[in-house]
Amino acid sequence: MNITILGTGSVGQALAGKLSSLSHAITMGTRDVNASLAKKDNDGMGNPGVGKWIEQHSQVSLSEFSQSVKEETEIVIIALSGTVVMDVLKLVGEANLKDKLIIDISNPLDFSNGFPPTLFVCNDESLGELIQQQYPNSKVVKTLNTMSNAVMINPNVLEGDHSVFMSGDNADAKLQVETLLESFGWKSKNIIDLGNITTSRGTEMMLPLWVRLFGKLNTPYFNIHINQSKM
Amino acid sequence: MNITILGTGSVGQALAGKLSSLSHAITMGTRDVNASLAKKDNDGMGNPGVGKWIEQHSQVSLSEFSQSVKEETEIVIIALSGTVVMDVLKLVGEANLKDKLIIDISNPLDFSNGFPPTLFVCNDESLGELIQQQYPNSKVVKTLNTMSNAVMINPNVLEGDHSVFMSGDNADAKLQVETLLESFGWKSKNIIDLGNITTSRGTEMMLPLWVRLFGKLNTPYFNIHINQSKM
Numbered sequence: 001m002n003i004t005i006l007g008t009g010s011v012g013q014a015l016a017g018k019l020s021s022l023s024h025a026i027t028m029g030t031r032d033v034n035a036s037l038a039k040k041d042n043d044g045m046g047n048p049g050v051g052k053w054i055e056q057h058s059q060v061s062l063s064e065f066s067q068s069v070k071e072e073t074e075i076v077i078i079a080l081s082g083t084v085v086m087d088v089l090k091l092v093g094e095a096n097l098k099d100k101l102i103i104d105i106s107n108p109l110d111f112s113n114g115f116p117p118t119l120f121v122c123n124d125e126s127l128g129e130l131i132q133q134q135y136p137n138s139k140v141v142k143t144l145n146t147m148s149n150a151v152m153i154n155p156n157v158l159e160g161d162h163s164v165f166m167s168g169d170n171a172d173a174k175l176q177v178e179t180l181l182e183s184f185g186w187k188s189k190n191i192i193d194l195g196n197i198t199t200s201r202g203t204e205m206m207l208p209l210w211v212r213l214f215g216k217l218n219t220p221y222f223n224i225h226i227n228q229s230k231m
Numbered sequence: 232m233n234i235t236i237l238g239t240g241s242v243g244q245a246l247a248g249k250l251s252s253l254s255h256a257i258t259m260g261t262r263d264v265n266a267s268l269a270k271k272d273n274d275g276m277g278n279p280g281v282g283k284w285i286e287q288h289s290q291v292s293l294s295e296f297s298q299s300v301k302e303e304t305e306i307v308i309i310a311l312s313g314t315v316v317m318d319v320l321k322l323v324g325e326a327n328l329k330d331k332l333i334i335d336i337s338n339p340l341d342f343s344n345g346f347p348p349t350l351f352v353c354n355d356e357s358l359g360e361l362i363q364q365q366y367p368n369s370k371v372v373k374t375l376n377t378m379s380n381a382v383m384i385n386p387n388v389l390e391g392d393h394s395v396f397m398s399g400d401n402a403d404a405k406l407q408v409e410t411l412l413e414s415f416g417w418k419s420k421n422i423i424d425l426g427n428i429t430t431s432r433g434t435e436m437m438l439p440l441w442v443r444l445f446g447k448l449n450t451p452y453f454n455i456h457i458n459q460s461k462m
Contacts, residue, residue: 113355116429122436123349159460165440194443198347202440205353209396209433212425213457222459226444229390230452 002072004029006065006088007079008036008050010043011105014149015079016060022183026060029068029092036062065091075101075180076138082108082127083120086134098137101173103180104128104200105144105152107207116211119204128167128200141168141177142200146210148220155185155223162223165192167199192226233303235260237296237319238310239267239281241274242336245380246310247291253414257291260299260323267293296322306332306411307369313339313358314351317365329368332404334411335359335431336375336383338438347442350435359398359431372399372408373431377441379451386416386454393454396423398430423457 003019005012006029020026030036030050039049054062069076069092076097080088085106089097108127110120121127128142143166144152151157155164164186168174178191194202206224213222234250236243237260251257261267261281270280285293300307300323307328311319316337320328339358341351352358359373374397375383382388386395395417399405409422425433437455444453 116432118354123353123439124344157462158458159462160458162456162458192444192447194440194447199443201347202443205436205439208354208436209425212430212433213423216423216425217457217459219459219461221461222457225393225456225458226448226453227389227391227393227456228448228450228453230450231388231390 001025001074003027003075003077004068004073005077005079006068006092008062009079009081010045010047011149011152012079013047013050013053014153015077015105017057018153018184020057020059027063027068027073028060029063029065029088031065033062033064066093068092069096069100073100075103075176078102078104078106078131080106082106083110085127085131089131089135094135097135100138101176102131102135102138102140103144103177104131104140104142107145107204109207116208119207122201122205124201126198126200126204128197128204132169132197139168139170139173140197141166141170141173142197142203143167143177143181146203146206147223150220151223153184155187155190157221158223160225161187161190162225163190163192165194165203167194167197167203169196190225232256232305234258234306234308235299235304236308236310237299237323239293240310240312241276241278242380242383243310244278244281244284245384246308246336248288249384249415251288251290258294258299258304259291260294260296260319262296264293264295297324299323300327300331304331306334306407309333309335309337309362311337313337314341316358316362320362320366325366328366331369332407333362333366333369333371334375334408335362335371335373338376338435340438347439350438353432353436355432357429357431357435359428359435363400363428370399370401370404371428372397372401372404373428373434374398374408374412377434377437378454381451382454384415386418386421388452389454391456392418392421393456394421394423396425396430396434398425398428398434400427421456
């Protein structure tokens with residue numbers, strides 16, 4: 001399929017690498033292609049700059065946000081810091097997003113007051129809902145936002161069962177996401193459809209717990225599992 | 232041990248029943264003893280009124296909040312609706328709570344706008360923290376607030392591993408809570424000490440996800456497990 005990933009950070013790179021290895025045609029959207037290509041150094045977490053990464057993944061094309069979603073694009077994946085999501089979608093353009101499946105992986109994390117981060121939207125609202133409200137003619141599905149990218153793209157990195165959630169208003173869109181998740185290695189029984197897009201509040205509000213667990217366990221290799229195996 | 236449970240609803244009853252079966256001396260705190268004793272009918276969920284429940288559990292004593300925590304009380308458990316916690320603790324009295332271990336199981340759920348509930352405190356604050364701030368001479372440990380009471384008191388009701396969290400500033404108090412949890416059947420490896428009381432934000436903010444899962448799975452017999460078994 002023809003898939004555009006908005007964002008060139010570690011989450012964007014992980015998804016672009018995985019999806020292109022599954023023979024999808026991948027475009028990565030960025031603010032400034034030349035600036036991105038010039039990023040050769042590793043970031044603080046040891047992830048390669050996207051300029052370096054693209055050299056090693058020449059099948060992935062890089063495009064400015066406004067040019068990144070085309071007629072033939074079938075899926076748009078939001079792999080951005082939550083704080084810039086609405087601005088970037090504006091650059092992509094409502095007309096380009098119309099009727100598209102938008103997979104939202106972002107979280108409304110606000111690090112402006114340091115650690116632990118807070119959420120800049122939560123409780124009676126969520127980033128997933130804000131996107132769906134702003135783009136009512138697109139089909140937004142929130143998923144994969146409750147784990148590290150290492151687990152997202154390769155669930156078999158953990159032994160045993162663990163869960164991934166989906167929230168969205170459109171049943172066909174969720175079916176499409178389920179197929180994509182299964183192609184990553186997710187077992188059907190571990191994909192939990194929580195319901196409509198308002199259920200994004202639940203998964204986004206799990207982030208404060210996730211952040212503390214990450215600090216405690218000191219590894220990105222963990223995930224939550226909904227254990228419902230009654231004795 | 233001498234334990235006071237604040238609250239006579241289904242969570243309070245479950246804990247009182249379990250703890251008295253483990254030979255602890257249990258007092259249940261309530262607003263009005265006579266009114267509680269008169270509650271004989273089942274509630275909407277099929278739980279017995281506390282008046283009926285006390286008849287079946289005569290070893291548990293019922294006491295008004297202001298009389299419920301005494302010199303000899305070793306542990307105070309908050310099994311109340313989040314909305315009334317601060318008011319009830321005021322009735323119990325700061326002098327009575329001094330130096331006590333307070334186990335807080337409550338959640339700041341606000342149902343005043345219907346379903347789904349929101350949290351009346353979250354993000355940069357939590358109910359666990361508010362209690363610790365208000366009673367700095369008590370040792371608050373937040374735990375067990377991320378599951379149904381059926382799972383709290385009998386973790387073996389679910390097959391396989393699943394997790395319970397602890398948040399608190401006092402290491403000795405958390406050790407004491409761990410011992411109590413183990414006496415309920417919790418395996419040591421599944422008891423996760425998240426850190427200080429500010430980590431309550433994480434477990435309280437898990438409630439919106441829990442509520443949606445409860446609606447989806449249609450059973451209280453589930454819990455989350457932190458899967459960290461890397462392949």
